Amino acid sequence: MSVTTTSHTPTLQERLRGKGGHADRSFRGVVYVSGFVVLAVLALIALTMFDKSRAALSHMGLDFFTSKRWNPPGEQYGVLSYIWGTVYTSVIALVLAVPVSLGIAIYITQVAPNWLRKVMTYVIDLLAVVPSVVFGLWGILVFAPHVLGFYKWLSRTFDGWPVLGNIFGPNPQGRTFFTAGIILAIMIIPIIVSISREVMETTPQTEKEAALGLGATKWEMITGAVLPHSRGGLVGAVMLGLGRAMGETIAVALVIGSATGQITLNALTSGNSMPAVITAEWGEADTLKKSALIAMAMTLFVMTIVVNMTATAVVNRSQKRMGVR
Amino acid sequence: MTSDTHLPDQEVTMTMDDAPAAGGAAPAAPAVFDLRSLEVYYGQFRAVRDVSMEINRQEITAFIGPSGCGKTTVLRSLNRMNDEVPSAKVGGLVLYHGADLYAPGVSVTEVRRRIGMVFQRPNPFPKSIYDNVAFGPRVNGIKSRSELDGIVEESLKGAALWDEVKDRLKSSALGMSGGQQQRLCIARAIAVKPDVILMDEPCSALDPIATARIEDLMQEIKSEYTIVIVTHNMQQAARVSDRVAFFTTEINPESDRRTGVMVEYDDTKKIFSNPSDERTEAYVTGRFG
Amino acid sequence: MSTVLTAADLRGSRRTWRVIKSKLMIGLTLLSFIVVLIPLVTVIGTVIAKGAGIVFRDFPAWFTTDIPVRTRAEGPGMGPAIIGTIVITAAASALAIPIGILAAVYLNEYGRNSRTARTVRFLSNVMSGVPSIVMGLFIYVVYTLRFGLSGFAGSIALACLMLPVVIRSSEEMLRLVPNHLREASFALGTRKSRTILSVVLPSALPGIVSGSLLAVARAAGETAPLLFTIGIVTKGNWDVFSGPNTALSAQIFRNASAVQAGPQERGWGAALTLVAIAFLFTVLARLATSLYQRRQAR
Numbered sequence: 001m002s003v004t005t006t007s008h009t010p011t012l013q014e015r016l017r018g019k020g021g022h023a024d025r026s027f028r029g030v031v032y033v034s035g036f037v038v039l040a041v042l043a044l045i046a047l048t049m050f051d052k053s054r055a056a057l058s059h060m061g062l063d064f065f066t067s068k069r070w071n072p073p074g075e076q077y078g079v080l081s082y083i084w085g086t087v088y089t090s091v092i093a094l095v096l097a098v099p100v101s102l103g104i105a106i107y108i109t110q111v112a113p114n115w116l117r118k119v120m121t122y123v124i125d126l127l128a129v130v131p132s133v134v135f136g137l138w139g140i141l142v143f144a145p146h147v148l149g150f151y152k153w154l155s156r157t158f159d160g161w162p163v164l165g166n167i168f169g170p171n172p173q174g175r176t177f178f179t180a181g182i183i184l185a186i187m188i189i190p191i192i193v194s195i196s197r198e199v200m201e202t203t204p205q206t207e208k209e210a211a212l213g214l215g216a217t218k219w220e221m222i223t224g225a226v227l228p229h230s231r232g233g234l235v236g237a238v239m240l241g242l243g244r245a246m247g248e249t250i251a252v253a254l255v256i257g258s259a260t261g262q263i264t265l266n267a268l269t270s271g272n273s274m275p276a277v278i279t280a281e282w283g284e285a286d287t288l289k290k291s292a293l294i295a296m297a298m299t300l301f302v303m304t305i306v307v308n309m310t311a312t313a314v315v316n317r318s319q320k321r322m323g324v325r
Numbered sequence: 326m327t328s329d330t331h332l333p334d335q336e337v338t339m340t341m342d343d344a345p346a347a348g349g350a351a352p353a354a355p356a357v358f359d360l361r362s363l364e365v366y367y368g369q370f371r372a373v374r375d376v377s378m379e380i381n382r383q384e385i386t387a388f389i390g391p392s393g394c395g396k397t398t399v400l401r402s403l404n405r406m407n408d409e410v411p412s413a414k415v416g417g418l419v420l421y422h423g424a425d426l427y428a429p430g431v432s433v434t435e436v437r438r439r440i441g442m443v444f445q446r447p448n449p450f451p452k453s454i455y456d457n458v459a460f461g462p463r464v465n466g467i468k469s470r471s472e473l474d475g476i477v478e479e480s481l482k483g484a485a486l487w488d489e490v491k492d493r494l495k496s497s498a499l500g501m502s503g504g505q506q507q508r509l510c511i512a513r514a515i516a517v518k519p520d521v522i523l524m525d526e527p528c529s530a531l532d533p534i535a536t537a538r539i540e541d542l543m544q545e546i547k548s549e550y551t552i553v554i555v556t557h558n559m560q561q562a563a564r565v566s567d568r569v570a571f572f573t574t575e576i577n578p579e580s581d582r583r584t585g586v587m588v589e590y591d592d593t594k595k596i597f598s599n600p601s602d603e604r605t606e607a608y609v610t611g612r613f614g
Numbered sequence: 615m616s617t618v619l620t621a622a623d624l625r626g627s628r629r630t631w632r633v634i635k636s637k638l639m640i641g642l643t644l645l646s647f648i649v650v651l652i653p654l655v656t657v658i659g660t661v662i663a664k665g666a667g668i669v670f671r672d673f674p675a676w677f678t679t680d681i682p683v684r685t686r687a688e689g690p691g692m693g694p695a696i697i698g699t700i701v702i703t704a705a706a707s708a709l710a711i712p713i714g715i716l717a718a719v720y721l722n723e724y725g726r727n728s729r730t731a732r733t734v735r736f737l738s739n740v741m742s743g744v745p746s747i748v749m750g751l752f753i754y755v756v757y758t759l760r761f762g763l764s765g766f767a768g769s770i771a772l773a774c775l776m777l778p779v780v781i782r783s784s785e786e787m788l789r790l791v792p793n794h795l796r797e798a799s800f801a802l803g804t805r806k807s808r809t810i811l812s813v814v815l816p817s818a819l820p821g822i823v824s825g826s827l828l829a830v831a832r833a834a835g836e837t838a839p840l841l842f843t844i845g846i847v848t849k850g851n852w853d854v855f856s857g858p859n860t861a862l863s864a865q866i867f868r869n870a871s872a873v874q875a876g877p878q879e880r881g882w883g884a885a886l887t888l889v890a891i892a893f894l895f896t897v898l899a900r901l902a903t904s905l906y907q908r909r910q911a912r
Binding site for chain 3 (some may be wrong): 032037099111128129312
């Protein structure tokens with residue numbers, strides 16, 4: 001008899017099954033798809049870049065990377081000097097930006113009172129808001145013309161010195177590797193500061209107090225406790241800054257001076273970088289040249305990806321280590 | 326014989342459409358829950374084992390015991406809140422009006438709509454008082470303003486909160502006192518018209534006056550709801566409950582880890598005056614725990 | 615006796631030297647901040663000094679008139695670039711912000727610490743390092759080659775740059791939503807999707823808005839991805855989907871390498887306009903953050 005009853009009205013067990021789970025399932029579907037957009041875009045970038053750069057790469061072979069001869073009318077596309085320009089300007093930027101950024105991060109996290117900490121963080125963030133093209137405009141119209149006198153002084157002062165004499169070579173110009181390096185340094189300071197700050201803030205109070213309790217001065221506490229504790233994260237921060245500097249385009253394109261074939265230590269001379277060349281020469285490029293420029297972009301892509309992956313891994317690892325503590 | 330005859334007073338609880346378990350498996354006693362050899366694992370760790378008990382309708386059942394004895398774990402397995410802990414696994418049977426809550430295909434949302442929960446710390450949403458109470462009904466598809474107004478008023482009255490908040494229904498729930506927030510959470514729970522309300526140490530974050538109000542409230546609403554409460558406060562269990570289950574921990578000889586077990590389950594009077602297990606006696610007389 | 619004195623003296627002087635060194639080095643860290651203030655103040659000061667003139671001359675001509683067709687011409691006209699920046703950035707935001715928030719929901723509410731989620735999180739960080747010019751060329755290849763120059767092509771490129779930023783900041787905000795709110799909702803028999811939409815996202819909203827606005831501010835200033843994708847025009851084009859367009863950043867770049875005073879002045883004016891827009895969004899983001907903190911404090 002209970003059998004006939006159950007055939008008419010659903011049992012509690014059946015009602016507990018519920019209905020309308022499809023709303024949950026479709027939402028989950030949408031969310032998963034959104035998560036995978038990142039994978040899709042990155043894969044698509046790699047695929048299309050590779051596909052479109054094949055023409056130039058098969059035309060040039062390995063010479064594409066090892067030759068510095070960039071002569072579009074002669075269909076010669078060697079990017080070595082531009083790789084040099086990208087690397088050299090980025091290294092100059094790091095040399096200038098890293099000490100300054102670490103100094104700021106140390107002051108903000110270890111020295112400044114609370115209110116000043118907020119103000120300084122805000123000011124540094126403002127620097128990140130200024131678009132790179134505005135730095136470029138300022139660099140080409142204001143900075144480059146005015147800095148020439150300083151460059152001449154550098155060149156005179158270090159004339160004949162080992163290394164520095166080569167870096168600050170004779171007959172300086174306004175738009176140079178060094179100008180690009182300085183502008184890049186200004187632009188990567190905010191990112192290095194903000195990550196270093198986060199890393200330094202995780203130094204346990206107990207370690208700092210232990211150092212001070214042993215009679216260390218504040219600076220000894222910083223070099224003895226804070227910096228060793230945050231070393232991994234700081235390396236990551238610097239590398240993220242490097243990645244940003246290598247990919248920066250517009251500001252560099254405006255102030256680097258656009259000279260081909262320059263592979264020199266002389267920072268006070270014009271050169272060119274990969275993104276700057278792509279920007280400048282895309283407009284009038286034929287098919288093969290476009291392929292060469294895309295191959296250049298792919299080279300840049302691979303370089304920045306390697307730097308960024310390493311940086312992310314380093315930061316993650318150091319954060320995990322600190323989380324375990 | 327129809328299954329209806331098993332169910333003496335089906336019009337009392339609000340979700341009575343569930344209670345007359347039309348299925349053949351309906352129990353003879355007025356039990357809401359029938360646990361058979363329940364055990365819960367977190368990963369490899371067995372938090373509680375071998376709990377078998379029946380929880381009666383329109384009574385207040387209290388779970389007491391020292392911390393780590395698995396009482397909250399058992400409570401959370403009654404409305405499948407343990408599903409939200411990724412590593413948790415439940416074994417044994419949890420029958421709710423005879424229906425297996427862990428049978429394949431059972432929807433946790435259907436389960437939780439019938440079996441509500443109030444948590445240790447008051448956890449109102451960062452919304453207005455009104456929106457907190459109306460949240461559940463809205464989720465269940467009620468859109469009509471007047472209907473919602475009615476439910477909100479009825480639920481707040483049910484939680485003895487209406488007179489205090491009726492003039493500020495639109496202000497944020499986070500501006501209330503802790504005791505008011507907890508009563509709001511009770512109002513929010515009863516707004517979906519559940520059959521059972523699970524309470525996980527609902528007064529542990531409250532002062533004595535707020536605690537007393539919640540206890541009074543439990544007495545008032547137990548004619549409509551079955552209540553299961555976890556508490557670490559023995560006086561509270563003695564004051565409010567009809568039946569008490571005492572849990573404790575046992576060391577597993579092989580793994581040296583502690584697993585919760587239910588020692589004794591009986592009328593409250595019996596547990597506090599004349600318990601049959603000496604561990605219970607040690608605990609309720611304050612010699613242990 | 616005298617050796618003991620010397621030792622004590624030595625220790626004393628070394629101690630003073632250590633204190634002096636500490637003060638000196640900390641002074642240097644403060645100096646490094648001041649060093650950075652110089653370019654910041656100079657850049658913003660120059661932009662205002664050289665740009666304000668043309669922006670406010672014959673107000674509101676700067677905002678309403680077309681860009682002079684002859685590059686070397688003097689005088690205002692940046693309306694089309696302002697229109698372009700607005701429509702391109704808006705379309706980019708409409709693409710990147712919803713997808714980014716949903717991807718963050720995937721990471722924090724579904725994927726959590728699974729291998730897939732960790733991979734997505736890692737690649738999202740990697741994606742934030744892809745140079746903007748690479749993104750521009752990529753969109754040129756997959757979109758512009760097929761559908762021609764348009765504002766929307768630029769929007770897709772900007773959206774790709776914004777996406778990882780939105781994902782990262784949104785995920786951080788979702789992580790801050792206390793778990794007891796999710797439990798409260800689940801205990802009422804609310805589905806996971808509804809819990810996320812009605813409880814989790816509203817709680818994290820101000821923080822998510824703040825992060826998204828910062829991404830918008832950053833995107834509005836991007837130049838490189840637009841150069842290959844949107845073309846250039848001198849008349850306003852409100853239609854983001856068809857026809858070439860222009861933007862403030864592209865106009866600054868174009869005018870920066872000019873030698874005549876006219877285009878240079880327009881470059882400064884465009885820079886002032888762009889910086890003002892970027893700052894506006896940053897300030898809005900700050901407001902959202904403080905709103906969030908006030909709500910958290912209660």
